[in-house]
Amino acid sequence: DAGVTQSPTHLIKTRGQQVTLRCSPKSGHDTVSWYQQALGQGPQFIFQYYEEEERQRGNFPDRFSGHQFPNYSSELNVNALWLGDSALYLCASSLMRIRDEVAETQYFGPGTRLLVL
Amino acid sequence: AQSVTQLGSHVSVSEGALVLLRCNYSSSVPPYLFWYVQYPNQGLQLLLKYTSAATLVKGINGFEAEFKKSETSFHLTKPSAHMSDAAEYFCAVSDWGGGFKTIFGAGTRLFVKA
Numbered sequence: 001d002a003g004v005t006q007s008p009t010h011l012i013k014t015r016g017q018q019v020t021l022r023c024s025p026k027s028g029h030d031t032v033s034w035y036q037q038a039l040g041q042g043p044q045f046i047f048q049y050y051e052e053e054e055r056q057r058g059n060f061p062d063r064f065s066g067h068q069f070p071n072y073s074s075e076l077n078v079n080a081l082w083l084g085d086s087a088l089y090l091c092a093s094s095l096m097r098i099r100d101e102v103a104e105t106q107y108f109g110p111g112t113r114l115l116v117l
Numbered sequence: 118a119q120s121v122t123q124l125g126s127h128v129s130v131s132e133g134a135l136v137l138l139r140c141n142y143s144s145s146v147p148p149y150l151f152w153y154v155q156y157p158n159q160g161l162q163l164l165l166k167y168t169s170a171a172t173l174v175k176g177i178n179g180f181e182a183e184f185k186k187s188e189t190s191f192h193l194t195k196p197s198a199h200m201s202d203a204a205e206y207f208c209a210v211s212d213w214g215g216g217f218k219t220i221f222g223a224g225t226r227l228f229v230k231a
Contacts, residue, residue, distance in 0.1 A: 110159055
């Protein structure tokens with residue numbers, strides 16, 4: 001059973017460019033969340049996707065956008081990159097059991113390390 | 118709003134000694150609490166989670182944590198440290214079982230001395 005996978009593992013971009021990061025959730029999961037982890041800090045919630053819609057969003061500008069596909073995989077897009085966007089981007093998946101109002105534990109992928117020069 | 122404070126950015130223990138990593142939380146609703154571990158250049162691995170079933174939670178690798186509502190704390194302990202426990206540890210809080218927005222602490226780096 002494959003866990004959460006992310007691609008690419010590493011990426012180098014220059015200021016002003018755009019980047020797309022990809023995530024495939026753990027088998028059986030339907031919800032994907034994205035986090036930004038700057039060096040020496042804890043992960044910060046960017047947004048969460050469920051049923052192909054953004055359900056919750058953290059304190060990130062509109063330059064950060066996402067998408068969820070019918071197969072539950074997801075993309076994170078960042079436009080007009082800043083130096084400060086350099087970080088490890090983590091994807092986490094879970095199963096949202098709406099009827100029980102319980103969301104299962106999140107499982108994290110290995111992350112994509114983005115360096116903006 | 119929810120928040121997490123981890124006391125001590127670095128903790129150093131000797132191999133075989135008690136490990137104690139401190140975490141205090143703030144939440145306006147009954148919280149779900151988590152401890153994650155992160156090894157260098159890897160993602161986060163769940164150690165344990167509190168979901169109101171029992172105040173003492175046992176996790177993987179011999180770790181456990183106790184939920185104390187009166188102290189708003191969720192400290193992580195392990196009776197005997199092993200060299201392989203050296204890593205970054207994150208305490209986290211969410212308001213709906215972990216599937217919704219999760220707030221992480223800044224992390225505590227654990228060093229284990231031989």
